[in-house]
Amino acid sequence: MGRITLFGLAGCLAASAIWAQPDNRTIIGSGNEFLSAGAFAIRMSQYNEGIRLTQLGLTRYQPSRTDRAAALSNLCAAYAAKGDPNVAIDFCTQSLEIDGGNWRAYNNRAYAYYLKGMYSEATFDLDAAAAINSDGRQIIQLRGMINERGLRPRVIMEDHQ
Amino acid sequence: MSGTAEEAGAQLDPIDHTGAWTCILYGDPDRGDERALLSFGPDGSTRLARPGQDVSVPWTPLSRWSIENDQLSFSDARSGRHFLAALRRPGLGGEWRTATLYGGWWCTKAGEAVDARLLTEPAGIPIAMTMPLIPEIMATPDYPRQAIREAKEGRAVICFEVDPRGVVHDPHFIELSDEIFRAPSLDALMRSHYQPWTARPGRSTERPACRSFAYSLERITDPFDPFESVEPFDSAEP
Numbered sequence: 174m175g176r177i178t179l180f181g182l183a184g185c186l187a188a189s190a191i192w193a194q195p196d197n198r199t200i201i202g203s204g205n206e207f208l209s210a211g212a213f214a215i216r217m218s219q220y221n222e223g224i225r226l227t228q229l230g231l232t233r234y235q236p237s238r239t240d241r242a243a244a245l246s247n248l249c250a251a252y253a254a255k256g257d258p259n260v261a262i263d264f265c266t267q268s269l270e271i272d273g274g275n276w277r278a279y280n281n282r283a284y285a286y287y288l289k290g291m292y293s294e295a296t297f298d299l300d301a302a303a304a305i306n307s308d309g310r311q312i313i314q315l316r317g318m319i320n321e322r323g324l325r326p327r328v329i330m331e332d333h334q
Numbered sequence: 335m336s337g338t339a340e341e342a343g344a345q346l347d348p349i350d351h352t353g354a355w356t357c358i359l360y361g362d363p364d365r366g367d368e369r370a371l372l373s374f375g376p377d378g379s380t381r382l383a384r385p386g387q388d389v390s391v392p393w394t395p396l397s398r399w400s401i402e403n404d405q406l407s408f409s410d411a412r413s414g415r416h417f418l419a420a421l422r423r424p425g426l427g428g429e430w431r432t433a434t435l436y437g438g439w440w441c442t443k444a445g446e447a448v449d450a451r452l453l454t455e456p457a458g459i460p461i462a463m464t465m466p467l468i469p470e471i472m473a474t475p476d477y478p479r480q481a482i483r484e485a486k487e488g489r490a491v492i493c494f495e496v497d498p499r500g501v502v503h504d505p506h507f508i509e510l511s512d513e514i515f516r517a518p519s520l521d522a523l524m525r526s527h528y529q530p531w532t533a534r535p536g537r538s539t540e541r542p543a544c545r546s547f548a549y550s551l552e553r554i555t556d557p558f559d560p561f562e563s564v565e566p567f568d569s570a571e572p
Contacts, residue, residue, distance in 0.1 A: 292554070317483030324485060324551040326477030330522075333360035333367045333438075334467045334496075334543035 205234045208244050220251040227251070242272035249281045258285035276305035280312055287315065292323035348404050348421040352376050354444040355426055358542050361437020371444060374399055380408045424504055427493055427542075438508050440493035442542040467496055467543055473525035475518035477549060487551055488512045490519040493544040500528035508544065519547045 207230030215223035227244050230236065236244060245268035252261035265282035268275060279302035286295035296319060302312050352374045359368040371383040373393065380396040397409040406419040406428075417439060419428035427440035481488070488511035495503045505523055510516055523545055 316485075320483050320485045320551075321479070323554050324482055325554050326482055327550050327552060328475050328477060329548040329550070330472065330474065331546045331548075332467070332469060332472075332543060333440075333546065334358055334369075334541070 205230050205236055205240060207231075207233060208236065208240060208247075211244070212247055215247055215251045215254070218254070220255045224248060224251045238271055242268045242275055242278070244268075245271070246275055246278035246281055249278065249285065253281055253285045253288060256288065258288040261285040261288075274305060276302040276309060276312070279305070280309065280315060283319075284315055287319055287322070290322075292319050295319050296323070346422045346424065349423065349426055351399075351406055351419070351421060351426055355441035356444045356542060357427070357439055357441035358544060359430065359437065359439045360544060361430070362435055372441060382410065424506055425493065425495070425542075427506075427508065429508075438491060438493070438544065440508065440542045440544050442495050442540040467500075467541055468529040469526060470500060470529045471525065471527040473522040475515075475522035475547060478514050478518055481512075481514045481549065482551065485551060486512060486514060486549075488515045488549045490515045490547045490549075491544055492519060492523050492547075493542065494523065495540040496528050496543055497541075498531055498539055500530040502526060502528075503540070509546075515547065515549055522547070 207226050209230075211223045211225075211227030211230055213223075214220075214226055217223075227247055231241065231244050245264045249261045249263075249265035249268060252258070252264060262282055262285045265278050265285065268278040269282070272278070279298045283295040283298035283302060286292070286298060295315075299312060299316055299319065302309065303316075306312065354371060354373045357370050357372050359365075359370055362368070368384070373379075373381040373383070375381070378398040378400070380399045381393040382396055383392040383394065394412070397411065399406060399408040401407075401421065404421045406421055406426075407417060409416045414432045415430040415435075415437075416432070417428065417430045419426055419439075425440065425442065427438065430437050430439055480486075489509060490507065490511065491509035492505045493508050494505040497503060502523060505520060507516065507519075510519075526545075528543075
């Protein structure tokens, strides 16, 4: 389940972070080929390649603030997917410093916190993501994962007779 | 009360509530669970008896019973309780309310001796419901995984009958906050068992009982990592 979720988180994030347009058009290769190729690689679970391409996209081009924020969020997703939540959190935080309205960056950082067992922080970020996009499938999925780890179930039975 | 519990019995014929019933009343924090006999006369009279308490005047009159839309209602002026029961159910029971309290009740048909208003045997021994049911196996339900994922808490109350072998019969949901808790509650109940007892002639062979299940979730605090707060002194001079 972890791998599937990871793919879902990273993949969705990567795809729409680079390609999503304000009017929801999907434009492949929106000017920064490295960022697009990096996003695609991350979606395909080729995290190292995705990281390499995304970093090239950040250095070889002069991406806009929005693209830079999205690219950093993708790096966050890739590092989280690789199981390196500390690096992931740094990238997500950088992304959110540039663009505080990106729900995917909050969602990715929430996942990184989840990997570290920091469920309060994960929930806090997840709430922020949900405030921006309440219908995000990844948000619902991740909240379920956090609840499974962070909630202790109890059943109290009482007989009446 | 759950709508689903009511809907489940919507196709049943109305139960004939007249006669004597062995009942349990629960939900009053001061009185605890109460065992009582209820008698519904064909003339509209309702009477209540508490076995073993007052043998000389065993039956206390309650308000007349009435039925509206297959719902039986009557009141007990002494306790201030108003009783309701949906009659399209396999058993007789439902809820009771006062101005401040809320509880439930559940009955099984009483034996012939009770039906004849005989509450004590010749030796003066109360005839009905003096022995408590003793759980022999009390199975715990699994908290549904999907409920944990959705952070759902809830409650279920199932009323049922226990036969002299201690086997649970005819479970019926009186309360169900969410469908997700139906199957685990029912599974746990049906895996449970009571100690058998010897039924005496004239007494009802089945005993009424209810079991409530409270499903709750407790947030686990994040583990504190002491090494996170240790100053590494990387730049400290020797």
